[in-house]
Amino acid sequence: VQLVESGGGLVQAGGSLRLSCVASGSTFSINTMAWYRQAPGKERELVASSRLGGIMSYVADSVKGRFTISRDNAKNTLYLQMNSLKIEDTAVYYCNFRSGDNYDYWGQGTQVTVAS
Secondary structure (H helix, E strand, O other), rough: EEEEEEEEEEOOOOOEEEEEEEEEOOOOOOOEEEEEEEOOOOEEEEEEEEOOOOOOEEEEOOOOOOOOEEEEEEOOOOOOOOOOOOOOHOOOEEEEEOOOOOEEEEEEOOOEEEEE
């Protein structure tokens, strides 16, 4: 499975961005898709995840009510809609697909920078 993220960039605080993650290859074994982020000097953290069936199974408290994870199975694409962005949302955002036997696939990451 290969994952390619896009949609990052520079945005003013309070603005919005939508990240996309397009998957290619054999995805039949995937049962969880997620977005992680890593800010400078910090560990990578889970932002939101979606299990098979499209249920938004987890959203971090820090982004609850502002970020929404969704997927388009026909396009093999995972999205992260980010609204009301804050400076502390600045990070590299990574797409993650996990198989049923807990093997992780990662994208290359896309930079999100929120300016005041």
